[in-house]
Amino acid sequence: MAELAGEVRFCDSSNEGDLMLTRNPVQSTSHLFTPTAGRSIVSMTGVIKNYGSQMVLNNINLNIQKGEFVYVVGDSGAGKSTLLKMIYGEEQPTRGGVEIFGNDVVKSGFDKNQLMRRKIGVIFQDLRLIEEMSAYDNVALSLRLAGDAAQYSGQSIAEALSTVGLSSMQNKKVSSLSGGERQRVAAARAIVRKPEILIADEPTGSLDKDHTWNLIDLFQKLNLKGTTIIVATHDREIVRRIRKRSYILKGGKLVMEEGICLF
Numbered sequence: 001m002a003e004l005a006g007e008v009r010f011c012d013s014s015n016e017g018d019l020m021l022t023r024n025p026v027q028s029t030s031h032l033f034t035p036t037a038g039r040s041i042v043s044m045t046g047v048i049k050n051y052g053s054q055m056v057l058n059n060i061n062l063n064i065q066k067g068e069f070v071y072v073v074g075d076s077g078a079g080k081s082t083l084l085k086m087i088y089g090e091e092q093p094t095r096g097g098v099e100i101f102g103n104d105v106v107k108s109g110f111d112k113n114q115l116m117r118r119k120i121g122v123i124f125q126d127l128r129l130i131e132e133m134s135a136y137d138n139v140a141l142s143l144r145l146a147g148d149a150a151q152y153s154g155q156s157i158a159e160a161l162s163t164v165g166l167s168s169m170q171n172k173k174v175s176s177l178s179g180g181e182r183q184r185v186a187a188a189r190a191i192v193r194k195p196e197i198l199i200a201d202e203p204t205g206s207l208d209k210d211h212t213w214n215l216i217d218l219f220q221k222l223n224l225k226g227t228t229i230i231v232a233t234h235d236r237e238i239v240r241r242i243r244k245r246s247y248i249l250k251g252g253k254l255v256m257e258e259g260i261c262l263f
C-alpha cells in the first residue's frame with residue numbers, strides 16, 4: 001500500500017504544526033490507550049461488495065482490536081457506509097470473510113447475528129428516528145424492538161439522553177427537534193445499552209462545532225472505559241484534531257492504513 005500513499009495524499013504530515021494550535025476537547029492521551037493485545041474484535045479478509053455491476057468495496061482487509069478507536073475516512077461515495085454495514089450485519093459481503101467478536105458473520109445464522117448486534121451500538125448516517133415519537137420513546141422503542149426493554153429501566157434511557165445533553169428535550173417529538181438534536185437522539189439510542197462496539201457513521205454531519213466536540217469527547221470517554229469506537233467521517237478537522245488510527249477508502253479500495261493519520 002505504501003506505493004499508493006504518495007499518489008492519493010490523504011495524509012499530509014505538513015499539517016502537523018496546525019495541531020499545536022487547535023483545541024482538543026479532551027486533553028488526554030487517549031490515542032495512547034493500549035487495546036487489549038491481540039484480541040481482534042472486527043476483522044475483514046478479502047472483502048468484496050458488489051451492488052449490481054458496481055464493485056463498491058474491493059478487497060478490504062482490516063483488523064480492529066478490542067478497545068481501539070479507529071476512523072474510516074474517505075470522500076463521499078468511497079464506501080464507508082457500506083463497510084460499516086458489513087460490521088453491524090446490515091449487508092453481507094459478495095466475497096470474503098467478516099469476523100465480529102471472533103464469529104464468522106457470513107456463515108453464522110441470523111439469530112447469532114442478532115445477538116451480536118445487541119453488543120453493537122450504531123449511529124446511522126440517516127439517523128432512522130421515528131419523527132412522530134418523542135426522543136425518549138425513540139430510545140425506549142429500540143430497546144423494546146430488540147426484546148431488551150425489561151433489562152433497561154427508564155433511568156438508563158434518561159441517563160443516555162442526559163449524556164448527550166438532551167434531558168430537557170426528552171419529551172419533545174423528534175419532528176420538532178433541530179438536525180443536531182436529532183443526531184444526539186440517535187447517539188443516545190446507540191449508547192443506551194453500553195455497547196462493546198460503537199459504530200458512528202458521519203455522526204457529526206449536522207452538528208454545530210460545540211456539539212461536534214461534545215460528541216467526539218463522549219466517544220473518547222467511552223473509549224477510555226473500553227468501548228471500541230469506529231467512526232466513519234469525511235470531516236478532516238475531526239481527524240486532524242483527534243488523531244487515531246485510520247483506514248482510508250478511495251473508490252472502494254483501502255488505500256492506506258495509518259497509525260495516526262492527518263487525512
Ligand SMILES: Nc1ncnc2c1ncn2[C@@H]1O[C@H](COP(=O)(O)OP(=O)(O)O)[C@@H](O)[C@H]1O
Pocket residue numbers: 051056074075076077078079080081082083
Ligand atoms: N444499496 C445500494 N445499492 C446500490 N448502490 C449502492 C448501495 N449502497 C451504496 N451504493 C453505492 O456504493 C457506493 C459507496 O456508497 P457508500 O458506502 O454509501 O459511500 P460513503 O458512505 O463513503 O459515502 C456509492 O457509489 C453508492 O451509490
Ligand SMILES: [Mg+2]
Pocket residue numbers: 080081082125201202
Ligand atoms: Mg456514508
